[in-house]
Amino acid sequence: MRYGLLAVTLLSVALGGCSEGVLDPKGPIAAAERLIMFNSLGIMLAIVIPTILATLAVGFWFRASNSRAAYLPDFAYSGRLELLVWSIPAMTVLLVGGVAWVGAHDLDPRKPISSSVTPVTVQVVSLDWKWLFIYPEQGIASVNNLVVPVGTPISFELTSSSVMNSFHAPQLGSQIYTMSGMVTRLHLQADHLGTYPGQSAMFSGDGFSDMRFTVDAVTDNQFAQWVRQARETGPALDMQTYAALAMPSKAVAPFTYRTVAADLFSRIVNAGMGTQESFLPICSTSQRAER
Numbered sequence: 001m002r003y004g005l006l007a008v009t010l011l012s013v014a015l016g017g018c019s020e021g022v023l024d025p026k027g028p029i030a031a032a033e034r035l036i037m038f039n040s041l042g043i044m045l046a047i048v049i050p051t052i053l054a055t056l057a058v059g060f061w062f063r064a065s066n067s068r069a070a071y072l073p074d075f076a077y078s079g080r081l082e083l084l085v086w087s088i089p090a091m092t093v094l095l096v097g098g099v100a101w102v103g104a105h106d107l108d109p110r111k112p113i114s115s116s117v118t119p120v121t122v123q124v125v126s127l128d129w130k131w132l133f134i135y136p137e138q139g140i141a142s143v144n145n146l147v148v149p150v151g152t153p154i155s156f157e158l159t160s161s162s163v164m165n166s167f168h169a170p171q172l173g174s175q176i177y178t179m180s181g182m183v184t185r186l187h188l189q190a191d192h193l194g195t196y197p198g199q200s201a202m203f204s205g206d207g208f209s210d211m212r213f214t215v216d217a218v219t220d221n222q223f224a225q226w227v228r229q230a231r232e233t234g235p236a237l238d239m240q241t242y243a244a245l246a247m248p249s250k251a252v253a254p255f256t257y258r259t260v261a262a263d264l265f266s267r268i269v270n271a272g273m274g275t276q277e278s279f280l281p282i283c284s285t286s287q288r289a290e291r
Contacts, residue, residue: 021170021171022034022037022170022171022173024171025171025172025173026171026172026190026191026192026194026196026217027171027172027173027188027189027190027191027192028113028189028191029107029113029172029173029174029187029188029189030170030171030172030173030174031173032103032106032107032173033103033107033173033174036099036100036103036107039099040096040099040100043092043095043096043099044092044096046092047088047089047092050088107173107174109174109176109184109185109186109187110185110186110187111187112153112155112187113153113187113188113189115152115153115189117151117152117153118152119152119153119154119155119187120135120137120148120149120152120153120154120155121135121136121137121154121155121157122134122135122146122148122154122155122156122157123135123136123156123157123158123159123265124156124157124158124159124167124178125158125159125160125161125178125265125268126158126159126160126161126165126167126178126200126204126211127161127162127245127246128161128162128163128204128205128207128246128247128248128249129200129204129205129206129207129208129210129211129248129249129250129252130143130144130211130213130245130249130252131143131144131146131167131198131200131211131213132245133145133146133213134237134260134264134265135227135260136260136262136265138227138230138231139231139259139260140227140230140231140256140257140258140259140260141237141256141257141260142230142254142255142256142257143245143252143254143255143256143257144212144213144214144252144253144254145213145214145216145254145255145256146169146198146213146214146215146216147215147216147218147223147226148190148215148216148217148218148223149217149218149219149220149222149223150190150191150192150193150217150218150219151189151190151191152189152220153187153188153189154187154188154189154190155185155187156176156185156186156187156188157183157184157185157265158176158178158183158184158185158186159178159179159180159181159182159183159184159265159268159269159272160178160179160180160272161180161246161268161272162180162246163180163204163205164177164178164179164180164202164204165177165178165200165202165204165211166178166200166201166202167186167198167200167201168198168199168200168201169188169196169197169198169199169215170196170197170199171196171197171215172188172189172190172196172215173188174186174188175201177202179272180272181269181270181271181272182269182272183269190215190217192217193217193218193219194217195214195215195216195217196214196215196217197212197214197215198212198213198214198215199211199212199213200212205248206248206250207248207249207250207251210250210251213254214254229256230256230257230258231258231259232258233256233258234255234256234257234258235257235258236257236258236259236260237257237259237260237261237264238261238264239261239264239267241257242261242264242268
């Protein structure tokens with residue numbers, strides 16, 4: 001009874017970190033990624049467990065006290081044994097590689113999620129050290145708070161205002177990099193109502209530990225209400241306010257912008273490419289040199 005209670009306690013401790021992570025998916029992409037991980041684990045255990053058991057069995061059978069064990073000091077080679085030893089790992093590599101190959105194509109970040117619901121477009125900019133989410137179709141923006149309607153595919157366009165970064169919402173799936181002067185694309189979906197953590201998955205300086213955001217999966221009515229509230233409060237996001245926002249800051253509390261300059265995202269991308277016509281004040285040569 002005591003050992004059973006100890007086993008349950010250890011299992012509870014081990015599984016305590018499974019919530020709010022990759023083992024607790026809340027969308028189709030994260031669920032598919034978890035399935036790939038479980039399939040790969042199962043395939044690898046198919047060789048690991050027999051190997052461990054075989055090692056113990058060999059050690060037990062060929063112990064010094066077992067007079068029935070054959071002593072073969074001149075044994076050098078067995079074709080059948082070599083075939084067995086190499087075929088099982090080779091099969092494991094092929095199976096794990098097949099799972100990874102199929103999953104890599106099925107879960108291509110650029111591949112849209114099959115759905116009858118029209119996707120919502122969100123433009124993401126990684127800043128020092130915060131996240132800017134622009135909703136071009138709704139004409140609003142938010143900082144460190146991503147609000148999405150549940151059951152609706154989200155089409156992300158991502159870039160960085162400065163250093164390379166990494167966007168990751170573990171319970172929705174697919175970590176992806178953001179790079180200055182480039183646009184990466186990602187498609188995710190939340191299938192359950194709730195609030196999920198998001199983070200920067202790549203070290204990017206002093207404020208990295210606080211570079212987090214929340215994902216609020218809400219109903220369509222709640223999303224529409226949030227959009228209306230955002231349009232009625234907060235400042236306008238234009239070139240000047242973006243320049244102030246892009247300055248390094250830590251642990252920024254979430255807030256919204258009531259309007260967004262129509263070409264802001266493209267100018268951020270072009271500024272990272274160094275195009276003169278899209279030069280933003282925040283991207284001056286002197287400021288880049290200081291950073």
